Amino acid sequence: MIHQRIQPPPRLFLGAALLFWGAMAGHxxxxxxxxxxxxxxxxxxxxxxxxxxxxxxxxxxxxxxTLLTAVVIWLDGSRxxxxxxxxxxxxxxxxxxxxxxxxxxxxxxxxxxxxxFSQSFIKRNSDLGINQSIVRFNFGNAxxxxxxxxxxxxxxxxxxxxxxxxxILTSWLMLANVRSRLFAMTTLLILAAVIGLSGQIGMTxxxxxxxxxxxxxxxTGNTDPNLKITHIGSLGAIKQSxxxxxxxxxxxxxxxxxxxxxxxxxRYKGVNWRVQYPAPLSDNEESYRPLDSTDLxxxxxxxxxxxxxxxxxxxxxxxxxxxxGAAMTGDPLPLPGNTxxxxxxxxNEVDLNPLGTVRIFPIKSIIQGKVRWNDDPTTEAPPYPxxxxxxxxxxxxxxxxxxxxxGLKQLATTTEKIKRLREFFDSxxxxxxxxxxxxxxxxxNRPTAIETFLTTNKKGHCxxxxxxxxxxxxxxxxxxxxxxxxSVMEKNPSHDEWIIRGTHAHAWTRVWNKELQLWVDFDPTxxxxxxxxxxxxxxxxxxxxxxxxIKEDFFLWRNEAGNRLAVxxxxxxxxxxxxxxxxxxxxxxxxxxxSRKSMxxxxxxxxxxxxxxxxxxxLKILGKRNPGETFVVWLRKLKDYxxxxxxxxxxxxxxxxxxxDPSPDETNSEKKLLQIARDLEKQxxxx
Numbered sequence: 001m002i003h004q005r006i007q008p009p010p011r012l013f014l015g016a017a018l019l020f021w022g023a024m025a026g027h028x029x030x031x032x033x034x035x036x037x038x039x040x041x042x043x044x045x046x047x048x049x050x051x052x053x054x055x056x057x058x059x060x061x062x063x064x065x066t067l068l069t070a071v072v073i074w075l076d077g078s079r080x081x082x083x084x085x086x087x088x089x090x091x092x093x094x095x096x097x098x099x100x101x102x103x104x105x106x107x108x109x110x111x112x113x114x115x116x117f118s119q120s121f122i123k124r125n126s127d128l129g130i131n132q133s134i135v136r137f138n139f140g141n142a143x144x145x146x147x148x149x150x151x152x153x154x155x156x157x158x159x160x161x162x163x164x165x166x167x168i169l170t171s172w173l174m175l176a177n178v179r180s181r182l183f184a185m186t187t188l189l190i191l192a193a194v195i196g197l198s199g200q201i202g203m204t205x206x207x208x209x210x211x212x213x214x215x216x217x218x219x220t221g222n223t224d225p226n227l228k229i230t231h232i233g234s235l236g237a238i239k240q241s242x243x244x245x246x247x248x249x250x251x252x253x254x255x256x257x258x259x260x261x262x263x264x265x266x267r268y269k270g271v272n273w274r275v276q277y278p279a280p281l282s283d284n285e286e287s288y289r290p291l292d293s294t295d296l297x298x299x300x301x302x303x304x305x306x307x308x309x310x311x312x313x314x315x316x317x318x319x320x321x322x323x324x325g326a327a328m329t330g331d332p333l334p335l336p337g338n339t340x341x342x343x344x345x346x347x348n349e350v351d352l353n354p355l356g357t358v359r360i361f362p363i364k365s366i367i368q369g370k371v372r373w374n375d376d377p378t379t380e381a382p383p384y385p386x387x388x389x390x391x392x393x394x395x396x397x398x399x400x401x402x403x404x405x406x407g408l409k410q411l412a413t414t415t416e417k418i419k420r421l422r423e424f425f426d427s428x429x430x431x432x433x434x435x436x437x438x439x440x441x442x443x444x445n446r447p448t449a450i451e452t453f454l455t456t457n458k459k460g461h462c463x464x465x466x467x468x469x470x471x472x473x474x475x476x477x478x479x480x481x482x483x484x485x486x487s488v489m490e491k492n493p494s495h496d497e498w499i500i501r502g503t504h505a506h507a508w509t510r511v512w513n514k515e516l517q518l519w520v521d522f523d524p525t526x527x528x529x530x531x532x533x534x535x536x537x538x539x540x541x542x543x544x545x546x547x548x549x550i551k552e553d554f555f556l557w558r559n560e561a562g563n564r565l566a567v568x569x570x571x572x573x574x575x576x577x578x579x580x581x582x583x584x585x586x587x588x589x590x591x592x593x594x595s596r597k598s599m600x601x602x603x604x605x606x607x608x609x610x611x612x613x614x615x616x617x618x619l620k621i622l623g624k625r626n627p628g629e630t631f632v633v634w635l636r637k638l639k640d641y642x643x644x645x646x647x648x649x650x651x652x653x654x655x656x657x658x659x660x661d662p663s664p665d666e667t668n669s670e671k672k673l674l675q676i677a678r679d680l681e682k683q684x685x686x687x
Contacts, residue, residue, distance in 0.1 A: 008107050009140040010176035013169075014098070015039040017147045018091055020165045025088050025154035034095055041102040048586060049658070049670070050104035055113035058096040066093050074551075081328075084153045090146040101139040111135035144173065223332050225263045225275070225357045228484060230463045231435060232271040233449035238433040238461055241502030242541055244548050246325035246334060248488060248498040256321050256498050257373060259521050260334035261485040264355040264380070264510055266387050268395070268467060271449060273482045275355060276387050288351040288359065291342075303342040303350050305358070305379045314341060319374035324552060325500075326366050333360045334485050334500070336373045337380075337510065337521055345369030354381035355481060356510075356519075366555045378519045383479035383512045391474055398451030399471045408476035414513045417476050418522050421469055425524050429458045429465070437464075462525045466507040469524035479512040483521070499545070610674040611635070611655040617681050632656065643683050651676045 015035035022031025048054075066086070073085045101109060112135075148166065151157060231238060250256045265273035277287055291303045294314070302314055318340055327333070333342075333350075335358055342350065342358075345368075349361040356379045360367070383389075391399055403409065406424060411417045437449045437457050447455070450471065453464045470480040487506040490499045508523040558567050614635070621641055625634045632652045639645040654673040 007141070008138040009144060009173060011042060012039055013172060013176070014140055014143060014147075016172075017144055017169055020169060021091050021147045021151045021154070024151040024156045024162060024165075026156065027092075030092060034091065038098060038102050046103070047105055048100075048103055050100045050106075052110050052113050055097070055100055055109050058100050059114050061096050062094055065096075069093060088150045088153050090150040091143070094143060094146050097139050098143045101143075107138055108136040109139045111137065144169075223262045223484065225332050225353065225359060227275075228263070228265050228273040228482070230271055230273065230467070231461070232463055232467060233438060234435055235438060236435060238435065240433075240505060242544075243502050244499055244545050245502060246323055246486070246500040247495075247549075247552075248500060249322040249324075249496065250498070251320040254319050254321070256488045257319075257336035258488055259336065259485060259506070259508060259523065260488060260500070261337055261356065261483050261510075262332040262334050263357045263485070264481045264483045266355065266384070266481045267390060268471065268482065269392050273467070275353070277354065278384050278387065288353050291350045291352055291358075301343070303345070303347075305339050305341065305352060306375075306377060309341075313375075318372045320370055320372050322368065322370050324366070324368035324556075326552070327360060327362050328365065329361050330359055331362075333358045335371060337483075337519060338373055338375050338378055340372045340375040343370040343372065352379060356380040364555075364559055366552050368556060376518070380481075380510070380519050382517075385479070388479035388481060388512070389474050389477070391471055394448055395450060395471060398447060398454065399475050402451075402454045403472045403475035406472070408472060411476070413515055414478055414511060415515070417473060417478060418511060421472060421522075421524055425465060425469070426526050429460075429526060431461065431465075431526050431528050432459045433461050435460065462507040465525040466509050466523075469509045469522060473509070473511060478514075481510040481519075483508050483510045487523075495549075609655050609658045610670065610677045611651055614677050614681055614684075617684050621684060638680070638684070641684070643680060647676055647680060651680060 015038060018031045018035040018038070019028075022028040022035075025031075050058075069089055070082065070086050074082050097109070101107075148169070151162065151165075156162065246260075248256045248260075265275050267274050267276035291305060292307070292309075293301055293303050295301050296311075296314065304314070306313070323334070337356060339358075345360070346363045347360050347367070348363055351359050353359075358379075406420055408417050408420060411420060436459065437452050450464070450468055453460050454468055454472075466482055470482050473480045484505070484507050486500045486504045488498050488500065489504060490501070491497075492499050506523075506525070508521060508525070510519050511522045512518075513520050557563055612631075615631070618635060618638060622634065622637050625631070632655065636648065636652065639648055651673060654669050654676070658669060658673065
């Protein structure tokens with residue numbers, strides 16, 4: 001039983017669609033080459049007898065190419081973007097199947113070819129006499145869908161030209177097969193626009209979900225440098241990833257910094273922290289300052305975190321560590337609060353906001369470099385009196401009551417106030433990631449989550465401790481900022497490095513020490529949390545760490561200038577060898593279509609078989625054909641010249657089969673006919 005849906009795309013349509021994909025994805029040259037190859041089928045005379053077996057092989061090749069591409073993309077960047085980047089290459093990955101469709105003698109492919117064990121099932125059913133259910137379709141339509149999917153995920157798909165191109169291509173495809181053009185055009189314009197807009201919204205939401213679903217606690221993933229959504233007031237257990245995010249390697253004989261900041265915030269409202277500047281700095285984007293850079297030697301570039309730094313600031317002895325990990329555009333870089341310079345990072349740009357958050361714009365998805373730190377000055381702006389002392393009205397009464405009971409205002413120095421708070425939290429509070437304080441902040445008559453934490457519950461994770469400490473110190477006239485990042489706590493002795501995982505994400509408080517006139521770190525969370533977050537190692541984590549280390553090391557090795565050239569040459573050589581091998585195989589098995597009209601779907605194609613090669617030799621004996629005499633009838637006259645009649649009849653039967661009734665074993669039939677034709681030619685020459 002055969003179910004056919006064999007309506008091909010219009011002429012030149014797939015070529016235009018490929019050029020559209022190339023423009024959206026930034027692969028214009030590749031798209032042009034693919035388009036020229038596919039559309040050349042409209043003009044060149046070569047064709048091939050691609051049977052179901054050839055289709056299956058092409059499908060397996062597509063699968064292998066897809067798997068290899070996925071591995072390369074996985075090694076080349078973030079796991080959250082691997083699928084999207086892979087799908088943008090669909091037109092190239094599925095090209096072997098479209099080549100078979102364009103240059104085969106049929107305008108359809110069998111759906112059975114795409115089943116892994118299809119040939120075995122077909123043979124079994126044939127042996128058992130079971131009817132086959134065959135669905136045939138033109139692959140060009142599926143190929144167009146793949147092109148549109150790839151284009152919608154490409155870098156330029158957010159531009160208006162994407163929607164224009166989508167509407168034009170969709171309308172072109174449909175109007176080639178409908179008569180009611182006005183109605184169809186209106187319907188298709190609306191349909192294409194809705195599909196395009198919905199696709200963009202859906203893919204954007206999916207990408208946002210994929211890249212942010214790991215943000216279970218402070219500092220992991222893509223930290224928003226302007227807004228920190230906390231778990232304060234939430235119920236349930238905090239989940240953290242054990243994934244290795246960064247690797248820190250201190251200079252020989254030195255220790256790494258204990259805390260690495262990714263972002264700081266200064267305005268607490270509701271249950272979230274955000275960045276708020278005085279009126280002249282109200283625009284968050286404008287508040288970022290690109291870092292100056294200088295070279296002490298060729299290839300030895302330094303980014304300077306403080307303004308007006310001189311050569312002495314760069315060369316003076318400071319603590320130093322190397323850091324390596326994955327980062328995307330605009331990600332904050334985890335750094336100590338007293339960082340001086342960044343060295344040997346491959347970045348397009350680095351900028352800094354007044355609260356000390358450093359954003360990076362990396363050239364590659366995995367970065368490494370050196371950080372010089374332990375400098376006396378800090379990179380943040382001095383306190384903003386209004387913003388860095390603000391306490392929300394719903395928190396005011398409870399915070400002032402607790403601060404008063406601790407006598408914070410009466411203590412003379414900032415150091416004494418910090419010490420008093422540390423004693424308070426260490427002696428009366430417990431650290432837990434299982435949250436039991438509900439969200440209550442909308443009424444002055446009900447205690448907020450922070451007030452409940454400070455007065456009755458006294459259990460929470462680092463967000464509670466850091467927020468409570470920041471607000472209590474503000475009540476004692478000490479400017480503070482809420483800070484997120486990582487605690488450096490896990491050492492890997494075998495590699496002489498410190499590992500930073502999602503479980504090491506942490507929150508603490510930056511405090512303005514007016515006696516020293518600088519910002520200092522204050523971590524109010526009781527020390528017991530360190531034990532909780534460093535326990536639980538197992539073989540699976542060790543295995544994944546080893547895999548991730550190999551992945552990052554390979555990526556960095558491959559992208560070194562000398563190695564990149566070598567890898568590129570090897571890939572090109574392999575690619576050329578494969579292309580040449582395929583081209584030679586295709587050349588040997590090609591069939592020439594003599595009629596140009598047949599290329600355009602007019603009339604039957606005149607197929608050349610190995611028996612046609614016998615014509616030149618037969619002419620010497622038989623002479624020219626009579627008008628209206630077919631090639632086979634004329635060739636059968638050879639039986640009168642001591643030529644094997646059985647072989648001649650077998651050759652004519654195979655010739656007719658290949659021309660008019662290609663069978664699943666047509667490749668074998670052609671080989672067999674070639675051998676018989678050679679035997680007949682030898683007999684003619686010997687006669």
